[in-house]
Amino acid sequence: MIILKEVSKDYLLPGGQRLRVLDKISFELGDKTFNSVLGPSGCGKSTxxxxxxxLDNHSSGQISIDGKKTGFVFQQPRLLNWRTVVDNVILPLEADDFDKETRRQFAFKYLRLVGLGGYEDYFPLQLSGGMQQRVAIARALVIEPDILLMDEPFSGLDELTxxxxxxxxxxxxxxxxxTILFVTHSISxxxxxSQQILIVTQKPARIFKRITIEAPYPRQYGDLRLFEIETDLTKDFLGMDSWDR
Ligand SMILES: Nc1ncnc2c1ncn2[C@@H]1O[C@H](COP(=O)(O)OP(=O)(O)OP(=O)(O)O)[C@@H](O)[C@H]1O
Ligand SMILES: [Mg+2]
Structure with a gap:
């Protein structure tokens, strides 16, 4: 279980003023659950x-992640273009004690999991954007984290991909x-x-609403029940005072 309790974050600006970005954010993520943070651009999601x-310190409140390991997937794949796919994936393991062969075995396993078995020796620029993002997911998984943090990982891709x-x-x-925490500004x-969606307000981000979705997986695009939930959420947004500011 990951617990955030009244977590606030202020940035110190060059002029000396404080900028409050997060304002008493509280939520819980159950083990092995899929959760999203949904909010407008610039509200503090990446924070x-x-x-x-x-990667950064909070100003007040408590964050408890129970000693769990985190893996991170960014909006852009952030691969090293001069290293092969497999050498990109083993990068986070290089500080560990594993021998080279063990590291490669790990990387192969996770490349297979993301559907890139056979592409180990390609270079990133020989792959499509979607495939590069798969490599980034394999790189996040190779350290075998308990928690996968994903920051708008698909927003740079075309809709079909x-x-x-x-x-x-x-x-x-x-x-x-x-346990996944997925950041997005896309309601659909x-x-x-997600099983749980945390809707956050415009900066300083507060939790506006928490929604749980019971629909079973795998979910289908075009499922009318999901569409209804999406429509309700869209109404919530329009009612969220500062959404458009
Ligand atoms: N190191 C920093 N110093 C000062 N201000 C910062 C710093 N990092 C972020 N901010 C400010 O905090 C606010 C929230 O930033 P954050 O990147 O968390 O938003 P976001 O919701 O992820 O935005 P986007 O949708 O554009 O990715 C922004 O207004 C940004 O200017
Ligand atoms: Mg962001």
Whole structure:
């Protein structure tokens, strides 16, 4: 279980003023659940992930991740173009004690899981954007994290590729049993993927609403029940005072 309790974050600006980005954010993520943070551009979504990953410090409140390991997938794949696919995936293992062959075995396993078996020796620029993002997912999984933090990982892809990757992400989540926290500004993406959606307001981000979606997996595009949930959520957004600011 991951618990955030009244977590606030202020950035110190160059002039010395404080900018409040997160305002008393509280939520819980159950083990092995799929969760999304849904909010407008610039509201503080990435900040939430960075705090959970320990890439940045919060100003007040408590974050408890129970000693669990986190893996991170960014909006852009951030691969090293001069290294092969397999050498990109083993990168996070290089500080560990594993020998080279063990590291490669790990990388091969996760490349197969993301559907890239056979592409180990390609270079990133020989792959499509969607395939590069799969490599990034394998790189996040290779350290065998308990929690997968994903920051708008599909927003740079065309819609058909994004749809395919969302379906595959659900499969990977079910096969690996990770706890996922997925950031998006797309209502339909959050509804398709999540058991729990945390809607956050414009900056400073507060939790506006928490929604749970019971629909079973795998979910289908065009499912009318999901569409109804999406329509209701859209109404919520329009009612959310500062959404458009
Ligand atoms: N290191 C920093 N110093 C000062 N301000 C920052 C810093 N990092 C982020 N901010 C500010 O915090 C706010 C929230 O940023 P954040 O990147 O978390 O938003 P976001 O919801 O992920 O945005 P987007 O949808 O564009 O990805 C922004 O207004 C940004 O200007
Ligand atoms: Mg962001």
């Amino acid at each position: 939430i992930l960075n705090l959970i990953a320990g 994004a749809r395919k990757l969302r379906q595959e992400l659900v499969r990977i989540w079910q096969e690996t049993g990770k 993406e959050a509804v398709f993927l």
